[in-house]
Structures are given as C-alpha cells and as structure tokens.
Amino acid sequence: MRMKTTFIHGGISHDEATGSVNVPIHQTTTYKQEKVGVHKGFEYSRTGNPTRLALEKLIADMEGGVRGLAFASGSAGTHNIFSLFSQGDHIIVGDDVYGGTYRLINKILKRLGLTFTVVDTSDSSTIEGAIKDETKAIFLETPTNPLLKITDIKAVAEIAKAHDLITIVDNTFATPYNQRPLELGADIVLHSASKYLGGHSDVVAGLVTTNSEKLAEELGFLQNAIGGILGPQDSWIIQRGIKTLGIRMEAHEANAKKIVDYLSSHDKVEKIYYPGLASHPGHETAKKQTTGFGGMVSFELKEGLSAETFVESLSLITLAESLGAVESLIEIPALMTHGAIPSADRLKAGVKDELIRLSVGIEDVEDLIEDLESGFSKL
Template sequence: MNIESRLAQIGSISEPVTGAVSFPIYQSTAFRHPRLGQSTGFDYARTKSPTRSVLEQAIADLESGDAGFASSSGMASLQTIFALFSQGDHLLVSLDLYGGTYRLLEKVMSRFGVTASYVDTNDLDGLESKRQSNTKAVLIETPTNPLMMITDIAKVCTWAKHHNLITIVDNTLLTPFFQRPLELGADIVIHSATKYLGGHNDVLAGLIVSKGKELSEQIAFLHNTMGAVLGPQDSWLMMRGMKTLALRMERHQHNATRMAAFLDAHPMVEQVYYPGLESHPNYEVQQRQSSGNTGILSFKMKDARTIEPILRSIRLIAFAESLGGVESLMTYPAVQTHADIPEEIRRQIGVDDRLLRFSVGIEHIDDIIADLSNAFEIASNELN
C-alpha cells in the first residue's frame, strides 16, 4: 500500500469493538487483569497504552522499522537514545547541529562521562580521524538545522557498520514521507514529532524507530524505565496530524522551492541554504536518497542591520521558534535555536548574525512572498 494511503488510514481499522474510524483516546493509566498471571497486554500506561501503541506501530511501519516509541518531546527521545551509552563512551555527531542537542550533549551527558566530537558527517576521512576506540555511535542530522547540509546516509551507515557503530539519523525535516533512513542502513531514526509529523504547532512529541530485535528491546526498557512517554491525548493529536502528512509535505516542498528561488534572486540576500536548489553542494545526494525536499530553508542577508526591521515587519509570517507547522515561521538562530552553541563554533559553520531560518508554511505562496518582500523593502528603506 502506498504511503499516502497508510498515512490516511492510521488508526482507522484498529478499534474492533465499535469500528470507530478515529481511534479512541484511552485516558486510563491502569488496566484490569482478567485473573492472576493474565494480562490484556496493557498493565500500566507508562509501559504501554492503547492510543500510544497505535501511534508507535504507525511510525514503525512508515519508517520500515521493527519498533516505535512515542516520547513527551523530541529532546526526551534523544535523552532516551543517549541512555544506551555508558560512562566513557564517545559519539560522532553532525557538525551543524540543533542547539538543543548540543546543549544536551555538552551540559548533561558530559556530566555522566559521555563525550562527543562534531564533524561533517559527509566526510568519511573526517569521521575516521575523529573516531576513537571508545566510539559507539554516529548521530546524523540530514538535512541539518539550520544550514541544510546533506549527509550520504548509506555511505556513512556502511562505514559505521564496518566499525560496529550504531547509526542514528534525525529525520525530523524530511519525515518518512520523503526519506526513510532505516532502508538505507541506519539503526535508529528519531523525530521531533512536534514539527512536520504533528504539523499544526499544537502538540509536543518525539518519536523513535529502531531496527533489530536486541536494539529494540534495549530502547523499550529505557523508554519504560525513564518514563518520558507520550500521553493519550497527545498521541491522538499526533495521529490526527499524521493523516494529512502527505498533503502537507507536498505543499511545504512546493512553497519552499518557490521561496528559495525568490530569495536566491533577491539583491539583499547573500546565500540561500536549501537542498532543493541545484546549486546546493549535495543536491545529487539529496535527489538519490530522498523522494522530496523539506519545507524549511535558511538564508543569509548581506547586511546584519536588516535583520531587526525584517523580523519587526513580517505580518503573515510569524517571528517564532519552531518549524514544520502549517503556519509560516521565521527564526533567528544566533539568538534563539542555536544560542547555546558557543559563538566561535556557530560562526565557524556559518550560523552568524546575518542568518535567518524560515519554516515555509502552507499558505498561498504568493502571499508569503509578498509579506517577506514588503519586509525587505521596509528594511532597505530604513537603512537608506
């Protein structure tokens, strides 16, 4: 069955008693045992709950994985995965990294003796040079946030397996509709499901999908033990949002492609970061391993003084942190999403005071372009 149909049918044939097309919200935290030594399969909601189970099975199926796990946020999913590692373990991590992941690694995991090296994960020589005898895993963002760097997933997975390393891929920006890393050799996929999977800026959630019986059992133990699980109301909201993922991602991609072309031609813009542009350095890799492109892009203004008036003047586009919702949002990474990354590291990779990140929504693209064009004009007039 095609992915569009599988998405639309999430939960629709999972309730056998009433035949409810929208799977119910099971609010219960406790479940009655038929008799001593027997269980319905549900005992306590932290371990397993009916509504969450349908969501977890759905994401596992969509990502071609063996098990799915729904967490209370994307960061909770990352923390659960990082708990696979022990004191003295070392990780290789994408150089252009979401600031929250950097914060978790450097300010929390480091206290427990887990260290990380940051490297361009598309550079096998760079990965090899940073690999240590205690290296246990590679964490890849592709595309990265915010500079849209692309990693050849299959190439890195082959290298990682040769060294007995776990490969973890953050698939938040493309979702299983456009990219399925487990089919390319990855061991674990994670999502900040708050973003495109939920899609409406109304639910906080994280999702994990694993491949392999042993690894899935380890994650199931950690998920239950640490307890940062997703509640039934939010699980239902996630399923409701995912039903329209195919439609939304197609529109996000269309709008972002148009917006990238507009920005690429604008005289006030120095550079556009979007993997759908043929000028992107890894355009061919992106075309090979993914069936489409994300709705997020970044762009660098020529003059840092234009940033404040642009953010002040946009109206349809909201100046807000987050991405992947139906509404267009613009973020200033240097002082928001990536503020916890030291300035010298940010500037080294290109996250400076001239960079804006743009989550292009599903509004009519002409209206989005008109709003940003007006903001550019105001900024230009104020400078002159």
Template sequence: MESKDMKFGTKAIHAGLEPDSATGAVMTPIYQTSTYHQEAPGIHKGFEYSRSGNPTRSALEQNIAALENGKFGFCFGSGMAAIDAVLKMLQPGDEVLSTNDLYGGSYRLFTKIYAQFGIKFTFISMSEMSEVEKHVTEQTKILWVETPTNPMMSILDIGAAAKISKKYQLTLVVDNTFASPYLQNPLDLGADIVMHSVTKYIGGHSDVVMGALITNDERIADQLYFIQKSSGAICGPMDSFLVLRGIKTLHLRMQRHCENGKAVAYYLKNHPKVDKVYWPGFEDHPGHKIAKAQMSDFGGMISFTIKGNKKDDAFTFLSNCKVFTLAESLGGVESLLCHPATMTHAAIPKEEREKIGVVESLIRMSVGVEDIDDLLSDIENSLSLI
C-alpha cells in the first residue's frame, strides 16, 4: 500500500519502513556504522559514508516526509541545524521576510549569525497577509512563517502566504513545530519547505535533539541534500531510531495533547488570577477561523499572563508546580512550563519582545498527556500561592 493512500496513523507506523532485508527484523535496525563495503569503486548498495546517508536515518527521512505528504525529507542534528541549511540556500544581499513573533533561537540565528554575512532579515506582523505583500522587495527570497507562533500562539494564513510567495517567486518556509504533521500539513497549503524541530512533538519523549526539512520540490531537495552532505549537520542512527519509535504513537499522543490542552485552556480562562490566555481554540482568538480551516485541532500549546503582570508572580507559579516541570522545550509526553522572557526568547531585545506581547508575566505551557485532573490540581495549587 502506497503511503499516499494511508491514513495518518497507518503512515506513522508503516510509511517508508520495510522489514530489514538481512534479518527480517520488523523494527528498523540501528546501523551504527560510519562507512560501507563497496564491491568495486562506486559499486555499493546505496550507501558510501554515513554523513551522506545512513539506512536508519534514511528510513526516518522517508517516514517524516510521508507524514507531511512530501516527497523528500532531510533530518539534521537539531532544529537550528535544519534552519541553518535553509539559510545556506541564500546569497549575500538576499532578504528573508519573517514574522516578528517567532522562536528566539530562530531570531538569534538570523540576526547574530547570518546578518553578518550580508543576508537581510525583516520582521513584520503577518496577522494580516494582505499587509505582508507591501514589504516584498526585489531582494526578498524567502518568506518565513511560523504558525502557531512561539510563544504568542498567533495563527498565520499559510494559503495566503503561498499566494504571495508564488506571485513573487519566493520560497515559502513554514515552521510547523507547534502543530506537528498530525494537526497541519503546510505543503498541502502551498508551502515549499516545512521545517520541524523534531525534538518536540515528533520525537515526543524529550530524549532526542533533531530537526527536519520536507519538500516536494526536486530542485530544492537537491540543494538541501547537497548542503546536508557538505555541511555535515546530520543526526546519528541511534537518535533516528528513537524518533522512529516515537513517531509510531504520534497520532495517539497528539489526540491526548489536544484534549488536555483544551481543558487547561478553559480552566485558565475562567480563573480569577489569570489575565489573558492565548490558545487558538477559543472562538474569540483572532486567528480561530484560520486555525479551524488549516488545522485539524488546536493543540496542547498555551500561553497566558497573570493579572498585575508581575515577574515575581510568574516565578512563584513556575517554581511551585509539581506535575508541570519548569524546563526548556515542549512537545514531550510530560507537561512543561517556560518563562519566554528569560528562557526561550531572551535573545530578543526586551522592547521587541514586549511589542508582540512577551511580557514579564507571560508563561508558556506545553500540556502533556498526564491525567487531566492532576494537571488542573497542580495549576490550582500553584496559582493559590500568588
């Protein structure tokens, strides 16, 4: 059965995977090797050196590509390495037009590393895509979209972005980390490249750091493979194996993330000590209609502020949760808490952070798959100390 004919759960378990030809092993083996035997110079079984290709990594790349309805997948040593590979497609003088509400690590790589090599980065609000077109110049080569955004949970219209990119022959890149392939498939909506921090929902168990890029464009795929092979920011076979294992429950985990996320979002919204709650499932969320159209559910990522906007109150809440863990990252089976202003988005200048809503009392939640009663009790106990 072709992967394109499979439903998502079946693809997660089977797409791109075959029993091991040597032993019949059902699970993809960990090919812990750096090099491969050749019968004669240039005559081999498809693998020469593990930087350019490894059977475990190749199986994972095919599987992830299938989840995004893509033809070509590439896995890297981290999400940042994946973003780095995209930027290496550019030339000095080129411009990236990016949303102003994005992951702090992306902002840091853009402004502190690639800007000094002559790449221009322009950060704008993309809540209204009709306004984005006004900022396109002859130098613009990439339209960088993140949706839902990190950490403000804004929803950007991928289809509208695709129309702009096609009109001006731009490469549309969508960071799909917060949604995962289970909730959203940007290639189907017109994106050229989908990026994932595989560390998050795809891996799902907080035990691997990895990134991925997926495309249907053969020209782009050829460029990305050349960059991946030449720069060498690959992931190892053990990590590839762990992510393949994690993916097999992605659909099951995401269902629970969404259920728990909804319950937590409504609980926070009705709590007297909570001010604003950012979650696209609310009908009064500015991007709710778009989210409903381009996502299959609203996910388990939530951001909220505490009334009074005091940093000390946020720290009191963060330090007293027992089930939620205060830590970087997101998307694992365990529930995590983050203070964006001092953690994930500290690289963004304070005035720029606060323009988009990353204030001192903003807390980001990655709602896990624990029992919902324990999560709600943990939130209540911690809020009661403020």
C-alpha cells in the first residue's frame, strides 16, 4: 500500500468480530483466562491491549518496522530507548535536540551513569571523531528542533554500522509521510505522536518502531517492565489522527511555503530556517531523503527586536508549546521549549533570543499572513 492508504488501512484497521470500521476502545485492565496460562493473547493491559496493539502495528507498517511500541509521551518513548544501555555506555547525540531530551540526558541519564558527546550530526565527519570504545549508539533528530538542521541519515547509518552502533532517529518533524529512516539504514525510529501523527492538540503520546527483531524484543521487555504505556483511549485517538496525516501534511507544507515566501521579503526578519529554501544548508540532503519539506518554520527577528512582543501581539496564531496541529502554533524556543537548556549551550547551538518557531497549521494562509503582519507592526 502507498502511504495515504497505509495510514487508513495499515495495522489493525477494523474489528474482525463486529465488522466495525474503527478499532474498539478496549477499556480494560485484565482479560479472562480459560485455564491457567490459556488466553486469547492478552493477560494484562500494561503488557498488551488490543487498541494499543492496533496502533503499534500501524506505526510499524508506516515506518517499515517489525514491531511498534506506544508510550504515554514522546519523552517516555525516548527514556525507554535509552534504557537499552547500561552504566558506562557512551552515546553520541545531536546538538540541536528537543529541550525535553536535553533535560532527560543531563538531569537523569548522566546521573545513572550513561555518558554523552554532543556533535553537529548534520556534519557526519564530526561523528567519527566522537566514537569511543564504549560508544553504543547515535541519537539524532532530522529535521532538528528548532533550527531544522538536516542530517544525512544514510551516511550516519553507514558510519554506525561500521562501528557496530545503533542509529536512533527522532522522526517527529518529518513524519513517515515525508521520511522513512529505517529504509535509510536507521535501527530505531521515535515519534512524539502528540504532534503531527495525532495532529489535533488533544492527546499526548510517543511511538517507537524498529526493523530489528532483537531490538524489538528488548524494547518490548523494557516497555512492560518500566510501564510507561499509552492507554487505550489515547491509542484510539492517535490512530484516528493518523488517518488524515497525508492530506494534512500536504496542507501544512503548502501553507509553510507561502509563509516562507512572505517572511523572505520582510525587513524585520534576519534569517529563516526552512529545508525547502535552496539557501538552507541541508536543502540538498532533504531533497534526497525526504518527499517533502514539512510545515515547521523557524525565523530570527533582527537583532534587538522583541520576540515576546511579536508573539504576544498575534490573535489568530496561538502562543503555545507543541507543534504539528491543525491550528498554527508559535513559540520562543529560548524561553519555552528549550528553556531547560543553559543559555551558553543554547546560544552555542544557535538558538538565539530572537528565534521564533512557527508550526504552520492548515488555516487559510492569507489569514495567517495577515496575523503575522499585525505582529510585525507592533515591533
């Protein structure tokens, strides 16, 4: 099946027992056993739930994995992945990752004995120099959050395989509609499903998949042991959201391109970060490994202009954390999503105080541009 069809008919897309075209919400904790150890495939809902299983099979089909796993948040999925590793293990991580990932690494995982080296994964040559004897994995986002840097997944995966490392890709911004990391050589793919996959700002969830039977078994054991699973109702909501992912991504990107054109000629904008621009450093790589450039746009105001004044002057575009929703969302990374990162580290990575991140929704783009213009007029 092609992608739009997979979003609707992949995984377990209907109920065999009744013919319902939607998978039922199995709101149960436990399951009747006919005899001790004899059951219909489910024992306890932390270990497995039919509604969650339908979503897990769907993300595996979407990404080309052998098994999917659904978690209570993207951060829970990230923690589950990092739980593959032991004290003393070393992991290479991208220098422009979600602030919550930065917090997890620096406030929790380092305390538990994991070690990390931060590199710019968009320059694959930096990875070779960071590999140590104890290195086990490379963790990256592409496009990154919030600077939309692009990493050549195939090149990184080749380096990883040469050193027997695991390649982990956060595919939240691109979605499986535009990018499939497992096909490019990655081993594990992660999503904050709260974003584009859900798409409606109404559920928090994380999804993970892998094309390795061994990793799938290990991740599944950790999911059950740690217990950060997604509930049945939230699993159903995410699956419903995925049905329209293809047409939503097309609308997000169409609007984003028009907004980028508008921003490109504005005298109060210093710089625009969007992979669809020929001037973007990762444009050629993005063209090679994705089928679209997505709906995320970041831009810097001219030095000295107040990002706070700008975002607080908007009336249609919502000032809020998160992204990937049908409504446009705007935020200041330095003060919001990446506020957990110390100023020196944030500025070193290129996240300036004037940087604004815009998740372009699917409203009429003329209304969005008029709202942006009203914000600029207040500066």
